[in-house]
Amino acid sequence: MVNVCATNAISRVMFGRRVVGHGSNGGGDEKAEEFKGMVVELMVLAGVFNLGDFIPPLEGLDLQGVASKMKKLHKRFDAFLSAILDEHKINGSSEMQGNVDLLSTLISFKDGNDSGGKLTDTEIKALLLNLFAAGTDTTSSTVEWAIAELIRHPKILAQAQKELDSVVGKDRLVTESDLTQLSFLQAVIKETFRLHPSTPLSLPRISDKSCEVNGYFIPKGSTLLVNVWAIARDPDAWSDPLEFKPERFLMGGEKPNVDVRGNDFEVIPFGAGRRICAGMSLGLRMVQLLTATLIHAFDFELANGQLPETLNMEEAYGLTLQRDEPLSVHPKPRLAPHLYNEA
Known part of the structure; x- marks a missing residue:
């Protein structure tokens, strides 16, 4: 539940709306659990002891399957973020009328701006992934530790x-x-x-x-x-x-x-x-x-x-x-x- 809250807080900043719901409104918990599972898997794979990192000649062999697992996870994240990006281009934000969310600003950069900068869909999705991965699981796990310590004391x-x-x-x-x-x-x-x-x-x-x-x-x-x-x-x-x-x-x-x-x-x-x-x-x-x-x-x-x-x-x-x-x-x-x- 804390992870759902953290994810939606971040998503409202980025998209102007929630991206996961609660069980009472039609199965949102499964989507939340799937997303949390993807973030946790990303953190586990990013932190795992990988032989290729320490013995460069073995890197291309992917003996532990880390690279293969990362590629499969990348496809899942790409599908999740592509759906959000495509929907936002059509509908915009749904909860923060009158406010410009981050994704709308990023989309506006696709066609360039006064400073000449341009962003591709891939770059936008990469930035969104960074924000989600860094801001959801870390927040909810810290709150979980805090509540656990307070219960113990x-x-x-x-x-x-x-x-x-x-x-x-x-x-x-x-x-x-x-x-x-x-x-x-x-x-x-x-x-x-x-x-x-x-x-x-x-x-x-x-x-x-x-x-x-x-x-x-x-x-x-x-x-x-x-x-x-x-x-x-x-x-x-x-x-x-x-x-x-x-x-x-x-x-x-x-x-x-x-x-x-x-x-x-x-x-x-x-x-x-x-x-x-x-x-x-x-x-x-x-x-x-x-x-x-x-x-x-x-x-x-x-x-x-x-x-x-x-x-x-x-x-x-x-x-x-x-x-x-x-x-x-x-x-x-x-x-x-x-x-x-x-x-």
């Missing part, structure tokens, strides 16, 4: 809900303008990014020249991976690095002024420098607003009588940090009943 959850009730109340939902007043919630999100960065090894880089880093010689052309996950759990930089302690980011805590926007290298879930995540501001707001809305609107009970202290927090393998077991909870409303009516 009921006192922290109660403190976050108390702050929300104080700032927002129980007669309306959280809005984006509330976020700046929710200091404890922001600390919870920072601590989630620290312990569970969406891309634990950042993205691969290639050194364009030979250099030396901390006494290590890095040859030109080397593939470099920054272990964001390990940096944020370094006991030399953090006290009790494996503990979920949002208060470390509050005034009086050990790192009250540390942020996640790439300026403090102890915690860089979005990367840093010129290659920092282009969608950082949107991604951060989405994670904050989604998490705040969920814990403000609901109390959570684990499925099948599971106890919070026994909740599985194992991580799955892949380019993005997924839970080994998806979080399954029973939400219980805690706000005024009329707030849960569908718009």
